[in-house]
Amino acid sequence: MSIRRTSGLVGVLSLSLMLAGCGSSSEEGGSKASEKAETRVFAADNGKITIPADPKRVVATGYAVPALIEADAPLVGISSWKRGEPMMSEEDLAEYKKLTKVAGEQAAETNYEAIAEAEPDLIVIGVPAPVLGDIDVKRLESIAPVVAIGPSLPSAWRDLSRKQADAAGALEKFDAGQKTYEAKAAELKTKYAGVLPQLKLGHVGAYGEVAKGNFHREFGGSWGTNITEDVGATYYGKVKKAGPGSAAVSEYPSIEELPDAFAEADALTYSVNADGSVSEAVQYVLDSKLWKNLPAVKAGKTFPIRYTEAATYGSAMNTLDAIDTSLAPLLKR
Amino acid sequence: MTVAGRASGPAGAERTVAPQVGLLVGGLVLLTAVAVLSMGVGAHPVPPGDVVRALLDYQGTDNHVIVRDVRGPRALLAVAVGAALAVSGALIQTLARNPLAEPGILGVTAGAGFAITIGSALGLAAGQAGELGFAVIGSVIAALLVTAVGRRSPLRLVLTGVALTAVLSGVALGLRLMLPDVFDMYRFWSVGSLAAREQAPLALPVAAIVVSLAGALLLSRALNALALGENVAQTLGAGVGRVRAAALVLITLLCGAATAVAGPILFVGLIVPHLVRKPAAGSVPWLILYAMVLGPVLLLVADIGSRVLLPTGEVPVGIVTAFLGGPMLIWAVRRYGAGSL
Amino acid sequence: MNTSKLKVERRTAVLIAVMVALMLCLGLLGLCYGASWASPGEVFAVLTGADRSVVISDWRLPRVLAGLVFGAALGVAGAIFQNLTRNPMGSPDVIGLDAGAYTGALVAITVLSGTSAQLATGSVTGGLAVAAAIYLLAYQRGFSGLRLVVIGIAVNAMMTAVNSWIVLRAELEVAIAAVGWSAGSLNGVSWDDLTIPFALIAVLLILMTTRAHAMHQASLGDAVATATGVGLNRLRLLMVLVGVGCTATVTAVAGPIAFIALAAPQIGRRLAGAAGVPLLPAALTGAVLLQGADLLAQMLLAPVALPVGVVSTAIGGCYLIWLLTKEVRRA
Numbered sequence A: 001m002s003i004r005r006t007s008g009l010v011g012v013l014s015l016s017l018m019l020a021g022c023g024s025s026s027e028e029g030g031s032k033a034s035e036k037a038e039t040r041v042f043a044a045d046n047g048k049i050t051i052p053a054d055p056k057r058v059v060a061t062g063y064a065v066p067a068l069i070e071a072d073a074p075l076v077g078i079s080s081w082k083r084g085e086p087m088m089s090e091e092d093l094a095e096y097k098k099l100t101k102v103a104g105e106q107a108a109e110t111n112y113e114a115i116a117e118a119e120p121d122l123i124v125i126g127v128p129a130p131v132l133g134d135i136d137v138k139r140l141e142s143i144a145p146v147v148a149i150g151p152s153l154p155s156a157w158r159d160l161s162r163k164q165a166d167a168a169g170a171l172e173k174f175d176a177g178q179k180t181y182e183a184k185a186a187e188l189k190t191k192y193a194g195v196l197p198q199l200k201l202g203h204v205g206a207y208g209e210v211a212k213g214n215f216h217r218e219f220g221g222s223w224g225t226n227i228t229e230d231v232g233a234t235y236y237g238k239v240k241k242a243g244p245g246s247a248a249v250s251e252y253p254s255i256e257e258l259p260d261a262f263a264e265a266d267a268l269t270y271s272v273n274a275d276g277s278v279s280e281a282v283q284y285v286l287d288s289k290l291w292k293n294l295p296a297v298k299a300g301k302t303f304p305i306r307y308t309e310a311a312t313y314g315s316a317m318n319t320l321d322a323i324d325t326s327l328a329p330l331l332k333r
Numbered sequence B: 001m002t003v004a005g006r007a008s009g010p011a012g013a014e015r016t017v018a019p020q021v022g023l024l025v026g027g028l029v030l031l032t033a034v035a036v037l038s039m040g041v042g043a044h045p046v047p048p049g050d051v052v053r054a055l056l057d058y059q060g061t062d063n064h065v066i067v068r069d070v071r072g073p074r075a076l077l078a079v080a081v082g083a084a085l086a087v088s089g090a091l092i093q094t095l096a097r098n099p100l101a102e103p104g105i106l107g108v109t110a111g112a113g114f115a116i117t118i119g120s121a122l123g124l125a126a127g128q129a130g131e132l133g134f135a136v137i138g139s140v141i142a143a144l145l146v147t148a149v150g151r152r153s154p155l156r157l158v159l160t161g162v163a164l165t166a167v168l169s170g171v172a173l174g175l176r177l178m179l180p181d182v183f184d185m186y187r188f189w190s191v192g193s194l195a196a197r198e199q200a201p202l203a204l205p206v207a208a209i210v211v212s213l214a215g216a217l218l219l220s221r222a223l224n225a226l227a228l229g230e231n232v233a234q235t236l237g238a239g240v241g242r243v244r245a246a247a248l249v250l251i252t253l254l255c256g257a258a259t260a261v262a263g264p265i266l267f268v269g270l271i272v273p274h275l276v277r278k279p280a281a282g283s284v285p286w287l288i289l290y291a292m293v294l295g296p297v298l299l300l301v302a303d304i305g306s307r308v309l310l311p312t313g314e315v316p317v318g319i320v321t322a323f324l325g326g327p328m329l330i331w332a333v334r335r336y337g338a339g340s341l
Numbered sequence C: 001m002n003t004s005k006l007k008v009e010r011r012t013a014v015l016i017a018v019m020v021a022l023m024l025c026l027g028l029l030g031l032c033y034g035a036s037w038a039s040p041g042e043v044f045a046v047l048t049g050a051d052r053s054v055v056i057s058d059w060r061l062p063r064v065l066a067g068l069v070f071g072a073a074l075g076v077a078g079a080i081f082q083n084l085t086r087n088p089m090g091s092p093d094v095i096g097l098d099a100g101a102y103t104g105a106l107v108a109i110t111v112l113s114g115t116s117a118q119l120a121t122g123s124v125t126g127g128l129a130v131a132a133a134i135y136l137l138a139y140q141r142g143f144s145g146l147r148l149v150v151i152g153i154a155v156n157a158m159m160t161a162v163n164s165w166i167v168l169r170a171e172l173e174v175a176i177a178a179v180g181w182s183a184g185s186l187n188g189v190s191w192d193d194l195t196i197p198f199a200l201i202a203v204l205l206i207l208m209t210t211r212a213h214a215m216h217q218a219s220l221g222d223a224v225a226t227a228t229g230v231g232l233n234r235l236r237l238l239m240v241l242v243g244v245g246c247t248a249t250v251t252a253v254a255g256p257i258a259f260i261a262l263a264a265p266q267i268g269r270r271l272a273g274a275a276g277v278p279l280l281p282a283a284l285t286g287a288v289l290l291q292g293a294d295l296l297a298q299m300l301l302a303p304v305a306l307p308v309g310v311v312s313t314a315i316g317g318c319y320l321i322w323l324l325t326k327e328v329r330r331a
Helices: A002-022 A064-070 A082-087 A090-098 A112-117 A129-134 A137-141 A154-167 A171-191 A226-230 A255-262 A280-286 A313-332 B002-008 B010-016 B018-040 B048-056 B062-096 B108-121 B127-150 B154-178 B186-190 B203-227 B230-236 B240-262 B268-280 B284-308 B317-340 C002-032 C040-047 C054-085 C097-110 C116-138 C145-169 C172-181 C191-210 C212-219 C222-227 C232-254 C260-272 C279-300 C308-330
Strands: A039-044 A047-052 A058-062 A075-079 A101-103 A122-126 A146-148 A201-205 A216-218 A267-271 A302-305
Touching: A039 A146, A039 A154, A047 A146, A058 A064, A058 A101, A064 A075, A064 A082, A064 A090, A064 A122, A064 A154, A064 A171, A064 A313, A082 A090, A082 A313, A101 A112, A112 A137, A112 C054, A122 A137, A122 A154, A137 A146, A154 A171, A154 A226, A171 A226, A171 A313, A226 A313, A255 A280, A255 B062, A267 A280, A302 A313, B018 B048, B018 B062, B018 B268, B018 B284, B048 B062, B062 B203, B062 B240, B062 B268, B062 B284, B108 B127, B108 B154, B108 B240, B127 B154, B127 B203, B127 B240, B127 C308, B154 C145, B154 C308, B203 B240, B203 B284, B268 B284, B268 B317, B284 B317, B317 C145, C002 C040, C002 C054, C002 C260, C002 C279, C040 C054, C054 C145, C054 C191, C054 C232, C054 C260, C054 C279, C097 C116, C097 C145, C097 C232, C116 C145, C116 C232, C191 C212, C191 C232, C191 C279, C212 C232, C212 C279, C260 C279, C260 C308, C279 C308
Parallel strands: A058 A075, A058 A122, A075 A101, A122 A146, A201 A267, A267 A302
Antiparallel strands: A039 A047, A201 A216
16 A cells, blocks of 8 residues: 555646646656557447557446456556455466556446546446436546446447447457357357257346345346357247346346246256355255256256356356256267 | 332233233234235346245245245244344443443444454354354454443443444444455445345354343343342342343343344334333333334334335345434434534 | 633644644645546646646536535534534434424425525425424423424434325436435535535524524523523524424435434534534534545445445444433443
């Protein structure tokens, strides 16, 4: 802390100098490239934003954190992103731990001064649009151009992480990661072509709340289902009352509605923790007599899936492996 | 004097007790009706015929499972918790001679909930015995603290309870923000609910409630004497100190056990004794009996409300009782007016 | 008689001087403290315009001023209601005005689009409605402060339940934002958020200062007050309006900040050794308390800032219990 404070004084001073009209974007960036100050216009959630064509110092928050770490973007500060930790590769995790944290898990815990101190030339915010209200975007804009690219549908991470990487000028590594993923997904799709596509599937997600006595049902295109769909699975049904964002593809019915939800399913998948343990919310469903009454459960066709929170191509590789391990019994017959 | 005659004179009881027995039976019928209704209402509609069949002729169909294994335990729990809270409220009001006394308002519930949160964060309150233990310890400490600070004035007692509840909730929220993983349980204990308890092992707390309720009935005669004033009590031979101590033990046990299974549920202990005070006509045994029947009715009704108030999902029952309880407290203050304050 | 009055006046003067000094110190500390420490010299350079720093002049300064001004406003609102009810528990946060104002703000967020004008209108309307309801319910063959307090506690419980219900009904993402707001926070406050509220609070405080003498008399007893010709009912109405206005304005910007309104007037009164609940010590103590709590909230978990409401609840609640303990010992 004390080290950061002394160096921070320099930060505040240089920031004030910068805003007083000096114009150079950062100390390290004082090379020829940024003196020319090449910029481009980027379409984000918060409008058309003029950003540096080749950003040198990027601050990322929310969903942009794992995406930009994977894409090797030039990060100088990130928000805390605990839910992504178990899915990061060792190298990325080390990078994540090393980077300065400039915001907490929640948008309201954004530390503007810490962001200013990191002297970014680009800020990429990866939070859902309604939560943007918790962030003083104007204040961030006084530090550096702000691009908000928040999650919408849970399955939209493919486009969003690409946009985030694009803004941060790190597409090269990103595209390589995407190719690896798509190749692996195609390989698995062929492997399971004989058994998976013809099944009517249902999914129990991890975000139910035991205290409320509900369970989390995910339909196609949701967190727990979108990667399995890449392997050729189909999830049936749709939400009773579609809402914005994730509410369009998942819902939280009472445990009493378990039979109504899954009676038609040939097989069921459910989200488990990264270490393979079953979360409280899912265990509550698995222990219910109504669950044990379901035809798919009686037939023994239930499959736990790890790493369902993946929102980057790198972490989704883990998910593909997990799906392959879990679905293997289908091939045995 | 008629009051004393009714409760302690067995000969007099024969004559005057008939309408009260009638009322009690009526209450029991109401309780049964509400309990059956609560097993029929919910996210998945179950026709009344199926409810009865599930109870009498269990076939294991989905509807039967819902009634017997999801809503049945929940209704039983509502009965136990409702009775526990109502009787502990009746005991506190009798003991403190304060119509505003209630375990929730006096911070006893908050103490129990906070102790469970701390206990589970330390990894000590695992299992039903651990939770019950922490809940009872928490409610004892809170009860002692609040009575020590707030004695002498009914209003000060209430104020101390409110302050204690505020401090504990502030500290719990702060701890949760600082150590989110450790204090994850906070969400569960911050608001009272009866949902999803059907799988939890509840035998021990429910047994504790049943035993304490029986104890309260046994003690009610002595409390009746106490209610007439300590002098009268002494001449009638009730050991004042012992009776008070026993009542305090019962209050904390009931409140602690109810909080351990359902989280903090406010106001049930306040409303019910007020509703049954008139028919009980000053007799503590009847007050406790009526509270034992009406408490469950109230909590079952609030629990049904908690299931139908939102288009999807549930309102935790603690929120429903707080909303129902506010008007009751206002009514009690206006009724018992400045005199008792 | 005269000497004791003089003594009180001298003590009050000393108190005011000490409090103002404390306010300045805490304010300066707030301007220096942040992700990076700025020296007082640098802060002065920025304040006098010799140097420029957006962080200090546009980020830290509004937050520090908000802490001081809102603290003072809450302290005055608390003093007003404690005078009206003649009870230390009669403060706006205990009797549900905060919760009511928050209900209004929640409606503005969830039903309307939640612009700052709607937030302000919503919370003032909510606060006034709750105040009116409590007053009407507590009025019963005369007016009792104690009855009002307990009815206020009941109304508070109901409004809190209503607030939880609204949050539960709302869309998930909006609900998350609203929950984050429920503890009251000054994080990210900027000049834009503050101009109207500061103007409003200034008007209300000036209005109250002109009637402070009358209020002090009224608090010494209705009989004396009527004898000195105070239009008691009009005065009461004005006091309620100022009190609700202050509470609701603060709630609209920062969310419900608990217990400052309760604790500040009582601490100020004890420090001043005065009869009744005087306004100026309450305002100064409130400013010191809120600014202190906000600094603590920033430091406890740095770099992540806690909502100031969490800190003020814990501090205020402990203080209240201590207060009650002391009264028991004296009794």
